[in-house]
Amino acid sequence: QVLLSESGGGLVQPGGSLRLSCTASGSTNNDYNMAWFRQAPGKEREFVAALTSTLMSVHADSVRGRFTISRESAESTMYLQMNSLKHEDTAIYYCAAGWTTPLTWETSYDFWGQGTQVTVSA
Numbered sequence: 001q002v003l004l005s006e007s008g009g010g011l012v013q014p015g016g017s018l019r020l021s022c023t024a025s026g027s028t029n030n031d032y033n034m035a036w037f038r039q040a041p042g043k044e045r046e047f048v049a050a051l052t053s054t055l056m057s058v059h060a061d062s063v064r065g066r067f068t069i070s071r072e073s074a075e076s077t078m079y080l081q082m083n084s085l086k087h088e089d090t091a092i093y094y095c096a097a098g099w100t101t102p103l104t105w106e107t108s109y110d111f112w113g114q115g116t117q118v119t120v121s122a
Contacts, residue, residue, distance in 0.1 A: 002027040002097045002111040009093060009116030012085055020080040020116060022095030032099050034078045035109060036069060038091035038118075048093070050103040051078060058103050062088075085120045092117050 008020040022034065035050035049059045049069035057069050066085075071078040078095065093116050096109035 004095045004097060004111055004113035006095045006113045006116040009118045011119045013122055014086060014120055016085050017083045018118060020093055022078040022113060024076060024097055032097045033103060035096045036080050036093055037096060038093045040091040045106060047104045087120050090118060090120050
């Protein structure tokens, strides 16, 4: 019921920045949690960051201090500001939405976007 669409991915050099966007629509219940996951080549999908409907946030250890999750006051769009990007950040980034916890668990999210590719390379 929640339709998600990611954008903002691309090619960036190490140390550079990107901002990903995720637009949510189609649900009458807007009090859902949203999160970013990523999947690198040859790796399993992993948690990146999450936001609750009350704007409490959680960031993975691998991105804390470099990435920041946020959303507009209208709560229709969520962002992932990525700074100091590394080669290890190369992955397809997915937006997710759900109503359950824990926030860091993939199974807590019922709705997923198509993903946007982030490539960090010199």
